[in-house]
Each structure stands twice: as C-alpha cells, then as structure tokens.
Amino acid sequence: MIDLTHRSTSEELANPGELSRERVLERLIDWRGRVHKLYDEIEFVLEGTAFKSNREGKHTSSEELPQRVGVAPSDQPKIDILRIVRANGLNAAILFPRGLWIIGANGRVDLRIVPSVGASETYMLVDQSKPLDGQAHWIRMPIGSPFERERFDPRWLLSKLQ
Numbered sequence: 001m002i003d004l005t006h007r008s009t010s011e012e013l014a015n016p017g018e019l020s021r022e023r024v025l026e027r028l029i030d031w032r033g034r035v036h037k038l039y040d041e042i043e044f045v046l047e048g049t050a051f052k053s054n055r056e057g058k059h060t061s062s063e064e065l066p067q068r069v070g071v072a073p074s075d076q077p078k079i080d081i082l083r084i085v086r087a088n089g090l091n092a093a094i095l096f097p098r099g100l101w102i103i104g105a106n107g108r109v110d111l112r113i114v115p116s117v118g119a120s121e122t123y124m125l126v127d128q129s130k131p132l133d134g135q136a137h138w139i140r141m142p143i144g145s146p147f148e149r150e151r152f153d154p155r156w157l158l159s160k161l162q
Contacts, residue, residue, distance in 0.1 A: 008130065009103065009131060020069065024071050025071060026132065027100060028066065028071070028076055028100065031097075032078075032079045034106075034107065034127060035109060038095075038138060039080060039082045042082065042084075042157060044154070045154040045155055045158050046084065051087075051158075054082070054083040057081030058078040059079045060076050063100065063101050065101050082094070084161065093112065093114060093160075093161060094111070094112045096112075098124075104126075105127060105128060107126070108125065109138075110123070110143075111123040113160050123140050123143060125152050126139050139151060
C-alpha cells in the first residue's frame, strides 16, 4: 500500500492501521534528516567558539508505531545525539531526539543546557511542519511551560551557553 497523502502525525496516531511499513520508514528517514539539519545549523553557529560538537551517540526510535508495522529497531535509521562540549571536556548542552510521533508536532528533540555554575535548563524543541513537508519549523519551549513558545534560533542557544 502506498500512502499518497501526507496526513498529520495526529491522524497517523488516530488510525495507525492505514500506515504501511514503507510510509513509516519514509517518515523515520525524513525525521533523521530534519534533526541532522538542525544539528548542522547549531554546529555552524558554534564555529570559531570554544565549544565543540560531538555526534557519537545514536538514537533509535522505541515508539510503538514502527513496531506495529514491523519496522525492527535494526531497520530504523540511527539519529545522532548532539553533545556540545566546553573546552574543559564537560557538557554544555545535550540534544536528544525524543520521538517523531508527537501529538501536535512533527517530532520532538529535548535540549538540556548545563551551565558551568547553577542548575540546568531543559527545553523541548518541536517541529511544527507537516509530515514530509521538506522544511522544519522548530519551536522551543521550556519543559513545564508549554505556552512559552518561541522560534528556535541556534544563536539563542549559543547566547545561553556563553
């Protein structure tokens, strides 16, 4: 079965029986591309600073939908986990892809900022684009304050790290 329409994530979750294995894999590959492009934009802003990036960690979706259509974890694309590291080797921030099938969004990445001194800050980055739209629209919001939404800008992240 080939899906010709690009249903929203909420519609996919409401009626997962209509999703094909191919469609789920296509969405997972697109998800990896959008997350990696987000990381590329962050790394571009970090160039010339004391911060370094590390993408050695990998994430594989553990969501129910891929399992339901027969996409084994070994068949799924691996998504990088981005660590931003200070010159002293300590983490300044970690971006972790939380999940693709999020109601009201086209994926979520968790961001934890770890200051040199003081408590860490946590944010959700959610993509408000439509599935397979080709262009991500990342919004950031503090965990626990879902109505404090702003467009995510990698320069904002750099200012939080400095």
